[in-house]
Amino acid sequence: MRLAFITDVHFGRLTPGAAGALLADLREQKPDLILIGGDVTQRGFAKQYRECQQFLAALPAPWLSVIGNHDVPAWNLLERFIAPYHAYQKFITRDLNPVWVGDRVAIQGLNSARRMMRDWAWEQGKISDWQIDLAVKFFAQHPDKTKILMTHHPVAHPPQKETKMLVHNHEHALNMFAAAGVDIILTGHLHLASVRDIQADVPSRRKPLWMVMGGTATCDRLRGEPNSYWMIETNVGPSFALRTFNGEQFI
Template identity: 30%
Template sequence: MRLFHVSDLHFGQEDREALDWFAGEVAEEKPDAVICTGDLTMRGTRREFAAAREWLKGLGVPMLVEPGNHDMPYYYNPIGRLLWPYRHYDALRAELSSELTFPDVEIVSLRTITRFQFRLDQSKGHVGGDRLEAALARVSLHMAKPLCLVACHHPLIEADTHSKASTHGGKRALAALARAGADAVLSGHVHDAFDKVVEIDGHAIRMIGAGTLSERVRTTAPGYNRLSWSGEDGLVVEPRSLT
């Protein structure tokens, strides 16, 4: 089984060379699915979402698309941000994205963005109780499968990267997911890849982050993660970068 994990496309400030390279990788290897962990756009505009929709549709494979903090109306549109923050994302997801479930692998959504937080930096992560409970219920429902992955935008705890997620409720959520039987959490946001095992409350869970396919690089080149799963080798993660 092969999955491609990509994040932070940032249409509006996308890297066209990186996007073409990734699309070529998909066409050549034909993964079972693509998981995109948010920030499809730069400012959440209709035009940016239309460009993201066209590109994602062209990949021609099943996909799960999570929202990122850049996928809500930007701060200069406070009314739109408060009243209909997910309008463009929800339309895209209804057309292109679906729950990904396979005989041996389950991928569970966990939304880590919110329209408003009581702190200055609204770009950081937030895990609400209702969203966490919904994710935990789905993990528990499929706990008999050998592999359960959770997909969200923000790393639930810091992963020693240049950028920070500062996710409110993230440590609690990671511990709850580990207790429920989730094997790994896939995320983006920080624009650098990472892969680490965290011991929390007596349980081990893996945190896997993808880089970016935009011009907004941090310390590494644009890239994505190639995930493969088998009963013999388990989950193998190969970061790939445009060099």
């Protein structure tokens, strides 16, 4: 199965030409399914969500999306605290912890964005115990399939640098996901692209556990890397190919 993993699209803060270039490349790559890792907007404004809706409608394959911290309204504090996920659910999708099941692949998405974390650290994320249980039960129903977990905030450090942005509850989450037989964990948030086998981070693990971080697909807040997304082939390997581009030019 061919999966495209795009994340941190950030409508409202786009690299000029990047969204069109991404759509054109996705049409050429012909993924069976497109996974979207959160931060679809820059500030959670309705205008930005509407632009994202147009983008989603133009995608050349079915898609599955999780919410990111930027999708929780940052300026409307009443909405942030009373209904933090309302706009995302209205414009993108109602299901905050969505699943997708194919013949050989089972995918669980988890919402890691929160209205508030300790010390006013809004950008930080969390995976709650009940969400870990949800994922473990889901994967138990699909013992023979490639198991993929997608959440916005990182569960382990990327190879580029240690980060303070690891999702809260990450140690427990990682141990439980590994024990549940998860093969691939997809995350975003850092705008840094990498793929790493993190089985050594989980003492009980005896086979590869791939952590795939997406760079920002289309945002101009780059961290020294070009815009990019991942193409993942699950039938062989799995294998991972990074598609990088600079404005309208694929490189």
